[in-house]
């Protein structure tokens with residue numbers, strides 16, 4: 001199975017913590033950009049005509065900020081140019097400050113059957129401080145439009161001033177609104193963003209406080225019936241994100257749009273992050289790729305182990321042997337020995353013990369080539 005990712009790089013305003021390739025105040029070029037995206041879909045579709053894709057994901061940026069007719073057109077082009085499986089999972093990221101009944105209806109007509117909604121926190125003052133364009137009330141309105149749909153809510157931990165009570169309220173809002181999937185992830189203060197200054201000023205919770213918030217949130221989610229299947233992802237039974245599972249299983253994916261990355265035929269590709277360059281390339285009939293490299297066997301082995309250990313599905317020794325013809329605990333003998341106390345093995349599958357999943361980065365760094 002394989003996935004398709006489409007990057008829609010426009011936002012109403014830039015959040016204070018954001019270092020994604022997204023542009024505020026450039027909606028006027030959205031029409032031209034989306035036309036270029038249709039061109040890239042056509043070009044890449046021809047190249048990959050032999051493959052079947054099981055998931056489509058509109059991410060960003062804020063896909064819900066552009067006119068929904070462009071999303072409809074992109075989806076129609078995807079169906080025309082790529083072969084999709086019988087029941088593909090088609091997701092769109094939605095910012096609660098940019099939705100309407102008409103938009104949701106149009107998305108559903110386009111074939112979108114999963115929604116990822118950025119709640120982040122149920123405390124309005126924190127939303128404002130993060131630079132989000134929506135309020136908790138906007139989120140509740142958005143969730144009411146999605147009642148009965150398969151939707152996920154993003155919850156952030158490590159926000160300035162965030163208490164356990166704040167996190168509890170946020171999770172309760174997400175659960176009460178009907179989200180079947182919850183992504184709970186830690187704020188990363190990236191250098192160059194305004195939030196980085198907060199971090200330097202010592203205004204953000206430290207690592208131990210974030211870890212404690214995570215444990216608190218994880219236990220609360222478990223009590224509410226959301227099982228963890230990856231370090232930041234929790235869901236009701238059967239509501240895992242198929243698109244993300246494909247990434248974590250080292251499945252192939254094609255990324256379309258500015259700054260999108262791809263992995264297929266043993267190669268990694270990266271599109272330009274420059275909006276003008278992206279549009280010029282695609283309009284001239286060229287792929288907007290600025291980097292393309294073959295994944296070595298050593299890198300492939302590391303990815304297999306790293307991606308497996310990130311999830312509760314772990315590393316299957318049998319599948320590793322089928323792919324690489326060797327034993328992963330021997331290929332990574334030194335790292336395996338050093339991290340063994342954090343791991344558990346059942347049958348042929350090795351996982352990070354539940355209590356260590358949040359500090360997985362330290363464990364995984366032992367395996368890096």
Ligand code: SF4
Nearest residue numbers: 011014015018022061
């Ligand atoms: S909505 Fe998302 S992509 Fe846009 S600025 Fe905020 S965090 Fe970045």
